[in-house]
Amino acid sequence: MMNIGIDTMGGDFAPLEALRGIKKYLSENKSGAVQLTLFGDEAVLNEIIAGEDIPTGSIRIVPTTQVIDMQEHPTKALKEKPHSSIATGFQHLAQDKTDAFISAGNTGAMLVGALFNLKTIEGILRPVISSIIPKQGGRTGLILDVGLNADCKPEQLNQFATLGAVYARHILDIEDPKVGLVNVGEEEGKGNLLTQSAYALLKANNTINFIGNIEGRDTFNDKADVMVCDGFTGNIILKLAESIYDISRNEGLENAYLNRFNFEIYGGTPVLGIEKPVIIGHGISKATAFCNMIYVAEKMLQTGVLQKLKEAVQQS
Amino acid sequence: MMNIGIDTMGGDFAPLEALRGIKKYLSENKSGAVQLTLFGDEAVLNEIIAGEDIPTGSIRIVPTTQVIDMQEHPTKALKEKPHSSIATGFQHLAQDKTDAFISAGNTGAMLVGALFNLKTIEGILRPVISSIIPKQGGRTGLILDVGLNADCKPEQLNQFATLGAVYARHILDIEDPKVGLVNVGEEEGKGNLLTQSAYALLKANNTINFIGNIEGRDTFNDKADVMVCDGFTGNIILKLAESIYDISRNEGLENAYLNRFNFEIYGGTPVLGIEKPVIIGHGISKATAFCNMIYVAEKMLQTGVLQKLKEAVQQS
Numbered sequence: 036m037m038n039i040g041i042d043t044m045g046g047d048f049a050p051l052e053a054l055r056g057i058k059k060y061l062s063e064n065k066s067g068a069v070q071l072t073l074f075g076d077e078a079v080l081n082e083i084i085a086g087e088d089i090p091t092g093s094i095r096i097v098p099t100t101q102v103i104d105m106q107e108h109p110t111k112a113l114k115e116k117p118h119s120s121i122a123t124g125f126q127h128l129a130q131d132k133t134d135a136f137i138s139a140g141n142t143g144a145m146l147v148g149a150l151f152n153l154k155t156i157e158g159i160l161r162p163v164i165s166s167i168i169p170k171q172g173g174r175t176g177l178i179l180d181v182g183l184n185a186d187c188k189p190e191q192l193n194q195f196a197t198l199g200a201v202y203a204r205h206i207l208d209i210e211d212p213k214v215g216l217v218n219v220g221e222e223e224g225k226g227n228l229l230t231q232s233a234y235a236l237l238k239a240n241n242t243i244n245f246i247g248n249i250e251g252r253d254t255f256n257d258k259a260d261v262m263v264c265d266g267f268t269g270n271i272i273l274k275l276a277e278s279i280y281d282i283s284r285n286e287g288l289e290n291a292y293l294n295r296f297n298f299e300i301y302g303g304t305p306v307l308g309i310e311k312p313v314i315i316g317h318g319i320s321k322a323t324a325f326c327n328m329i330y331v332a333e334k335m336l337q338t339g340v341l342q343k344l345k346e347a348v349q350q351s
Numbered sequence: 352m353m354n355i356g357i358d359t360m361g362g363d364f365a366p367l368e369a370l371r372g373i374k375k376y377l378s379e380n381k382s383g384a385v386q387l388t389l390f391g392d393e394a395v396l397n398e399i400i401a402g403e404d405i406p407t408g409s410i411r412i413v414p415t416t417q418v419i420d421m422q423e424h425p426t427k428a429l430k431e432k433p434h435s436s437i438a439t440g441f442q443h444l445a446q447d448k449t450d451a452f453i454s455a456g457n458t459g460a461m462l463v464g465a466l467f468n469l470k471t472i473e474g475i476l477r478p479v480i481s482s483i484i485p486k487q488g489g490r491t492g493l494i495l496d497v498g499l500n501a502d503c504k505p506e507q508l509n510q511f512a513t514l515g516a517v518y519a520r521h522i523l524d525i526e527d528p529k530v531g532l533v534n535v536g537e538e539e540g541k542g543n544l545l546t547q548s549a550y551a552l553l554k555a556n557n558t559i560n561f562i563g564n565i566e567g568r569d570t571f572n573d574k575a576d577v578m579v580c581d582g583f584t585g586n587i588i589l590k591l592a593e594s595i596y597d598i599s600r601n602e603g604l605e606n607a608y609l610n611r612f613n614f615e616i617y618g619g620t621p622v623l624g625i626e627k628p629v630i631i632g633h634g635i636s637k638a639t640a641f642c643n644m645i646y647v648a649e650k651m652l653q654t655g656v657l658q659k660l661k662e663a664v665q666q667s
């Protein structure tokens with residue numbers, strides 16, 4: 036039995052949308068192999084569970100009495116609010132009472148919590164966060180790092196490539212993911228000091244299908260499935276991509292491809308490189324996003340992707 | 352009298368579209384203060400001039416016998432083809448026979464030519480290239496560097512800010528341009544080592560209206576008029592922005608704002624920080640782009656923007 040922990044108090048529409056997402060998941064998912072542990076205000080949760088008519092057979096509530104707000108300083112908040120849903124969620128994860136943890140709350144607190152409460156997978160230099168990127172023609176890409184490591188060494192980019200390829204294969208079901216290095220020119224030798232050095236490492240990495248450099252214009256095309264970059268570059272690309280959906284709304288454009296820039300549908304961003312699945316959702320997450328985050332956590336546990344990451348890193 | 356040199360052999364649609372752009376400029380512009388020096392194959396040019404019925408009163412042809420192709424190695428090509436339109440154009444510029452130089456040819460050769468044939472303005476650490484960014488709501492933004500300096504020092508970013516603000520004021524007619532530092536978070540202290548250090552310099556720079564950090568999602572909104580970043584980041588943002596127009600074409604979207612992502616309409620990218628205007632056009636430049644590049648060169652000469660850049664850099 037897998038046990039997935041959920042912070043029901045995190046996000047702009049918590050706890051109602053978190054619980055609606057849980058309801059959606061429970062109504063769709065017939066595997067029966069998942070137990071959900073909900074961290075939050077017990078009275079409020081029970082009221083919503085009754086009101087929304089949510090089946091409680093696979094649910095356990097762990098009462099928490101504090102909430103870390105979206106704007107709080109991560110380290111300070113985690114220290115000063117040990118009874119918050121996020122801090123308690125990580126305590127349970129670290130003590131093996133749960134197998135994964137999901138939250139749409141304070142991103143910084145989630146990252147700090149993940150890095151301080153969980154061990155890094157052996158051989159991993161630094162954990163990383165990735166994001167889905169909608170590709171033209173229906174495919175789905177992955178970009179990493181999108182913000183955890185603003186300054187990177189070439190060895191880190193090479194590891195991001197390995198991690199991204201394994202994740203794309205097992206979680207996104209891309210058979211032999213093409214890995215591209217985000218750069219300012221196509222030819223080998225182009226780039227800044229970081230990408231120039233990283234190129235050689237990626238080229239020599241036998242665990243990945245490295246297709247060379249990709250440029251900004253390739254972000255949304257099919258040239259690469261896994262796009263590797265430092266966290267500064269990736270964060271800027273991701274936030275720019277997110278703004279495309281806002282533009283399409285502002286301009287009243289109704290288009291199937293632009294609708295895929297609604298990042299809410301992807302659920303959340305897993306922290307990769309730590310020993311258990313931790314998934315961070317957008318603050319604006321609604322029921323669908325929460326539901327999808329549970330699916331991702333379940334799939335990460337089911338496929339044993341973290342063990343596969345570990346093996347790939349040792350081979351690369 | 353200003354004398355603007357034009358490489359008529361550069362670009363995918365040269366020399367015909369270059370000459371059509373010249374015709375458009377001559378028919379619209381009544382200032383009469385500009386003489387155009389055309390570098391190219393004399394026989395071909397005269398044939399087009401006759402066929403397109405282009406008035407020759409303000410035109411002088413400097414015959415050239417070689418062409419640097421789009422894919423040639425810049426340094427090698429400039430050395431081996433001294434009688435090319437680009438090499439000859441720069442010789443004339445360096446010898447004060449012309450006051451500005453425009454080309455839609457090999458970008459690398461244009462950059463190398465500009466850096467090697469012209470002096471850097473006193474006090475400038477490194478020249479820079481910028482690009483227009485279409486902003487929602489009708490405004491126009493400027494981003495720099497977009498590729499000349501893949502690795503930057505904080506002092507360079509601070510100078511880009513000064514240069515960009517002067518250019519936005521005098522060429523884009525933005526009265527008190529808001530300058531933003533492209534970064535991964537809004538708060539001071541966020542960022543990679545480069546942007547963390549640059550922030551303090553920008554904050555202390557009295558020649559600019561620094562509004563703080565901007566994020567990827569602010570690229571197309573009105574938060575900042577001038578967006579400052581290293582050439583690696585800027586190049587990726589620019590090429591990603593350019594791809595948005597391709598997406599809108601592929602998806603059959605007809606929208607006034609997305610049409611502004613057709614970068615052809617902006618004409619070209621000036622190299623800033625050198626003593627004379629050098630403007631590099633897209634390879635796909637057509638008549639409108641060539642015409643607009645001449646206008647930009649004329650405005651740069653008319654406003655004395657390069658002298659103003661020099662003064663601003665000395666004050667900052």
